[in-house]
Amino acid sequence: xxxxxxxxxxxxxxxxxxxxxxxxxxxxxxxxxxxxxxxxxxxxxxxxxxxxxxxxxxxxxxxxxxxxxxxxxxxxxxxxxxxxxxxxxxxxxxxxxxxxxxxxxxxxxxxxxxxxxxxxxxxxxxxxxxxxxxxxxxxxxxxxxxxxxxxxxxxxxxxxxxxxxxxxxxxxxxxxxxxxxxxxxxxxxxxxxxxxxxxxxxxxxxxxxxxxxxxxxxxxxxxxxxxxxxxxxxxxxxxxxxxxxxxxxxxxxxxxxxxxxxxxxxxxxxxxxxxxxxxxxxx
Ligand SMILES: Cc1cc2nc3c(=O)[nH]c(=O)nc-3n(CC(O)[C@H](O)[C@H](O)COP(=O)(O)OP(=O)(O)OC[C@H]3O[C@@H](n4cnc5c(N)ncnc54)[C@H](O)[C@@H]3O)c2cc1C
Numbered sequence: 001x002x003x004x005x006x007x008x009x010x011x012x013x014x015x016x017x018x019x020x021x022x023x024x025x026x027x028x029x030x031x032x033x034x035x036x037x038x039x040x041x042x043x044x045x046x047x048x049x050x051x052x053x054x055x056x057x058x059x060x061x062x063x064x065x066x067x068x069x070x071x072x073x074x075x076x077x078x079x080x081x082x083x084x085x086x087x088x089x090x091x092x093x094x095x096x097x098x099x100x101x102x103x104x105x106x107x108x109x110x111x112x113x114x115x116x117x118x119x120x121x122x123x124x125x126x127x128x129x130x131x132x133x134x135x136x137x138x139x140x141x142x143x144x145x146x147x148x149x150x151x152x153x154x155x156x157x158x159x160x161x162x163x164x165x166x167x168x169x170x171x172x173x174x175x176x177x178x179x180x181x182x183x184x185x186x187x188x189x190x191x192x193x194x195x196x197x198x199x200x201x202x203x204x205x206x207x208x209x210x211x212x213x214x215x216x217x218x219x220x221x222x223x224x225x226x227x228x229x230x231x232x233x234x235x236x237x238x239x240x241x242x243x244x245x246x247x248x249x250x251x252x253x254x255x256x257x258x259x260x261x262x263x264x265x266x267x268x269x270x271x272x273x274x275x276x277x278x279x280x281x282x283x
Contacts, residue, residue: 001041007049013056014138014165020051021163022140027051029165031074031113034105059112059167064089071169073112078103080111089173092131092196095180096123102188112166115151118158118219121190124169125152126214127180129222130196133171137164145170155218174198179278181271182215185258191215192258193267199235199279209279211243211272216253216264225250226272235280244273 011017021027028047030036039045053059059074062083069089071080080086081097100106100123114124115135128135129148136145137160151158160166177199182191194214209230214220226247233239248269253261 001043003037003040004043004046006047008052009049010052010055014059014167017051017053017056017165018138018140018163020049021165024048025162029053029116031110031116032076032108034109035113035117035119053112053165062086064173065170067173068170069173071111071171073110073115073166073168075111077101077106077109077111077114081106089175090127090131090171092174092178092180092198093124093127093171096127096182096194096196099123099182099184099187099191099194111169115169116158116160116166118152118154118156120152120155120217120219121194121215122220123182123191123194123214125220126194126196126212128169128171129220130198130210130212131171131174131178132198132210133169135160135166136168136170137161137166139164143167149222152219152221157219177201177279177283179275179280179282181275181278183267183271193264193271195268195271195275197272197275197279199230199276199283201235201283209243209276211247211276213251213268213272216268217251218254221251223247223250223272226276230276235283237277237280240273240276240280243276244269247272 026048030050059072061072063070114122134147179197181195183193184191193216196212198210200208209227211223211226226243229243253264255261
């Protein structure tokens with residue numbers, strides 16, 4: 001289906017983009033259009049004007065800032081996979097990103113678009129949540145940060161307001177204690193179950209775990225039941241069994257043409273276990 005008629009604009013600063021968003025409640029930001037254009041073609045979104053971020057300088061940078069990696073929202077998946085800063089500080093990101101589609105998609109799709117779109121099957125929302133990251137957004141009202149824990153609230157729903165531009169993604173460096181697991185029918189397909197685990201050993205006897213799941217559930221989310229079993233206990237593979245069994249049972253799964261809820265529950269149980277073990281081995 002062809003797109004409906006609409007206006008297009010390409011501001012050269014974040015401030016200008018914010019002004020344009022504030023001036024028209026039906027205006028919408030476009031990054032690479034990989035999700036937005038199909039949605040528009042299906043008439044699920046009818047923006048009056050597209051605000052293209054491609055000409056705004058600084059949104060494609062990846063920097064090491066203290067203990068964090070800062071990624072501009074227009075950084076592409078390919079930029080992330082080719083970045084020595086990411087390889088050094090965020091190996092989970094490098095591992096997860098290998099699962100995103102194919103070279104053509106990775107060359108254009110952006111981290112900001114992926115996070116703002118809030119797809120439960122997206123690799124970046126899950127990594128951001130597992131690694132306890134945050135995003136920085138700007139509007140005519142000013143700037144604010146949103147913790148990943150407060151960001152993803154439902155299927156394709158985030159707490160970024162319609163008039164806010166996502167400018168930066170901040171992720172704390174994590175070189176150890178991480179695991180990433182994804183089950184897809186073929187490498188590059190969206191996962192049927194995605195799991196990411198971060199395990200901190202704050203002194204060897206008191207681990208702190210973030211166990212997260214995507215794709216099998218309606219939004220990327222933590223699994224508190226699994227985290228509680230791991231927290232405060234010395235890590236041992238038996239604990240991974242217990243945490244994955246209880247964690248997998250605690251969730252509500254989606255059911256679609258790729259697999260029933262019951263099938264996903266079984267996959268999740270095993271993938272959570274393996275990913276916790278992987279993170280444990282790396283602590
Ligand atoms: C064939 C194909 C296969 C794919 N496979 C995968 C996959 O395996 N895994 C995966 O994670 N993704 C996958 N994707 C999605 C992907 O690569 C993009 O990350 C995602 O579609 C977002 O696209 P985009 O960056 O072009 O953003 P757009 O489509 O331009 O924008 C998406 C949404 O985010 C909003 N938005 C974008 N940027 C900002 C911003 N800076 N501030 C505020 N709002 C913003 C837009 O208004 C829109 O609502 C696939 C895409 C395609 C086409």
